[in-house]
Amino acid sequence: MIQIDELRIHLLRMPLVRFFETSFSRTTERSIVLIEVVQDGLSGWGEVTAGEHPFFNEEWTHSVLEIVRKYVAPRLLGKQLQSAAEVGALSAGVRGHNMARGGVEAAVWDLEARMNNLPLWKHIGGGAQQRIACGVSIGIQDTVDELLETIDRELQSGYQRIKLKIKPGWDMDVLRAVRKRFGDIQLTVDANSAYTLADVEHLKQIDEFGLVYAEQPLSHDEIIDHAKLQKVLSTPICLDECIRSPHHAKQAIELDAGRVINIKLGRVGGFANAIQVHDIAKEAGIPVWCGGMLEAGIGRAHNIAMASLPNFVFPGDVSASKRYWKRDIVTPAIDVDAQGMIDLPQGIGFGIDIDHDWLKQVTVQTETLRT
Numbered sequence: 001m002i003q004i005d006e007l008r009i010h011l012l013r014m015p016l017v018r019f020f021e022t023s024f025s026r027t028t029e030r031s032i033v034l035i036e037v038v039q040d041g042l043s044g045w046g047e048v049t050a051g052e053h054p055f056f057n058e059e060w061t062h063s064v065l066e067i068v069r070k071y072v073a074p075r076l077l078g079k080q081l082q083s084a085a086e087v088g089a090l091s092a093g094v095r096g097h098n099m100a101r102g103g104v105e106a107a108v109w110d111l112e113a114r115m116n117n118l119p120l121w122k123h124i125g126g127g128a129q130q131r132i133a134c135g136v137s138i139g140i141q142d143t144v145d146e147l148l149e150t151i152d153r154e155l156q157s158g159y160q161r162i163k164l165k166i167k168p169g170w171d172m173d174v175l176r177a178v179r180k181r182f183g184d185i186q187l188t189v190d191a192n193s194a195y196t197l198a199d200v201e202h203l204k205q206i207d208e209f210g211l212v213y214a215e216q217p218l219s220h221d222e223i224i225d226h227a228k229l230q231k232v233l234s235t236p237i238c239l240d241e242c243i244r245s246p247h248h249a250k251q252a253i254e255l256d257a258g259r260v261i262n263i264k265l266g267r268v269g270g271f272a273n274a275i276q277v278h279d280i281a282k283e284a285g286i287p288v289w290c291g292g293m294l295e296a297g298i299g300r301a302h303n304i305a306m307a308s309l310p311n312f313v314f315p316g317d318v319s320a321s322k323r324y325w326k327r328d329i330v331t332p333a334i335d336v337d338a339q340g341m342i343d344l345p346q347g348i349g350f351g352i353d354i355d356h357d358w359l360k361q362v363t364v365q366t367e368t369l370r371t
Contacts, residue, residue, distance in 0.1 A: 002081040002112060004371075007073045007104070008036040009065060011365040012296070016324055020294060021140040023167035023194035025053060031061040032296050033100075035068065035107040037076075044111020044349065047299030048103030049266035056192070056293075057220065057241065057267070059099045067100040069369065076104065078371035084109040085272045098244060098269035105270030106302050114349040119305070121344055121351070124271055126308035131341045135161030135315035136323065137190065137292060140170055144177050151182060158340040161186040161212070161315040167194040172202075175209045186315070190215040193241060197225050206235050212314065213238040213260045223248065227257040236260050240291060244268060246276040253284045260314070262291040265299075265306055274306055282311035292317030297330030301350035304334070308344055318342060329362065331355040 012032040019028045033048040048068075050059040059067075075090040087105040094101060113123035121127055136159045141147040151162055164178065166189045178187065188211055195203060195217045206214050213236040218225045220241035230237045239258035243249050244267060252258055261281050268274050281288045290307040293299070303318050321333035328334065330352040336342055345351025 002039065002084065002108065002115075003079065004037045004039055004077055004108070006038040007068075007077060007369045008038070009068055009367045009369070010034040010036065010359075010363050011061070011065070012329070012359075012362045013364050014296060014325060014362050016294070017322070017326060019139070022165050022190075023140070023192045025051075025055050026139075027052070027294065030294055030296070033061060033064045033068070033103065034298060035103045037104070037107045037111050039111060039115070042111065042114055044107045044109070044114060045298050045354070046103045046105070046107030046110060047295055047302065048099050049264065049293035049295060049299055050099040051293070057099070058096055063097070064100040064103070067094065067097045068104060069367070072101055072104050073369045076108075077369060084112045088270055088272050099266035102266045102268070102270035102273075105272065106265060109271045110302070110349045117348055119344070119346060119351050120302065120349055121305035121308045124275060124305060124309070126305055127344065128310035129308050129312065130344050132304055132307045132318055132344065133160050133315040134318050134336050134340050134342055135159055135163060135186070136319050137163045137317045138165065140165050140167065144174055147174065148177065148181050151178065155182070155185065158336060158338045159315075159319065160340040161188060163188045163190055163215070163317070165189075166191050168199070172205050175206075179209055184210070186212055188212045188215060188238070190240070191217040193218060193220045197228060200229060200232060203229065204232060207233060211235050215262060216240040216242070223252050223255060223257045226252070227255040230256055230258060238262055240264070241267070243277065246273055246280055249277045249280045253280070253286055259286060261286055261288045263288050263306070264291040264293060265302055266293060267291075271306065275309070278309050278311050287311065287313040289314035290316030290318055292319070294324060296325065297321055297328040297334060297352065298350060298354070300334050301330065301345065301352050304342060304344065305350060315340070327355075327358055329355055329359045
């Protein structure tokens with residue numbers, strides 16, 4: 001039986017080792033919301049994956065604080081639940097805001113795993129893969145030469161897949177330079193909705209590069225137009241932003257809007273929905289992989305657990321802590337071996353210790369909510 005006594009909201013501020021740029025913004029520092037749920041003195045932890053601005057979706061750091069404080073926590077605190085899978089339904093009346101709701105839900109899954117003395121990955125039904133294949137997502141750089149140097153460094157580190165952020169003006173010529181320099185590496189691109197169907201003739205050029213997939217070229221809420229684009233591309237489209245629920249996954253598969261799905265834990269509202277999307281895609285023969293949102297160590301550890309489910313067949317964005325942080329909030333920091341793999345942690349819950357001393361130093365605000 002789960003009955004949460006307290007919910008603590010921790011607001012962190014952590015500078016990135018280097019800026020990260022997508023088609024919609026450049027990020028140099030992360031404001032991260034951690035959720036801690038407490039029952040009988042035992043804590044479970046989740047990380048909210050929203051950014052600092054409402055550019056990826058409608059959520060941002062301070063909207064998360066309001067949604068959790070006013071709408072999610074009051075519906076959870078003191079309620080008796082049979083399992084963590086029931087958490088999402090408590091705030092189902094809230095439109096959108098999956099990342100805020102999913103961060104709380106993930107914390108309860110972590111708590112329940114600890115209550116049952118299980119690793120989180122085992123508690124969610126994972127473990128089909130004991131070693132998680134890792135790729136990297138490389139943001140838009142100031143110059144092509146800088147991009148090529150970055151790719152070389154990441155390949156030397158063992159990463160199995162290179163994903164490049166693209167946008168109009170930073171796409172086909174860049175890809176030609178990358179293929180010329182590195183040949184037949186496992187390469188993908190992510191447009192973060194930077195194009196429209198008016199760009200279809202331009203986007204057809206993407207087929208010449210032998211990509212594993214092209215991620216979310218069109219609008220964040222558009223499934224039908226992706227289906228139209230997929231019909232004229234041989235490159236598989238991977239859907240990210242527009243898959244916000246299991247129902248969206250069913251619609252996209254029925255329409256052949258994409259042939260790969262990126263599952264982000266926060267974007268779909270937590271583990272219960274993520275597992276459903278995974279199962280829907282698996283039944284349809286659609287491969288999935290785990291996307292990243294510049295998480296700190298707790299969110300990164302949750303991603304590792306999710307990526308151990310059997311249909312996560314492509315390397316995900318679950319890269320090493322040191323790519324983003326001089327010091328992470330977990331210890332030991334998450335690392336990737338020379339083969340580009342991460343072993344599943346064997347500890348209970350998300351499986352890695354929190355560096356509480358460092359967590360205190362990067363925390364700028366903590367709020368405790370009680371029944």
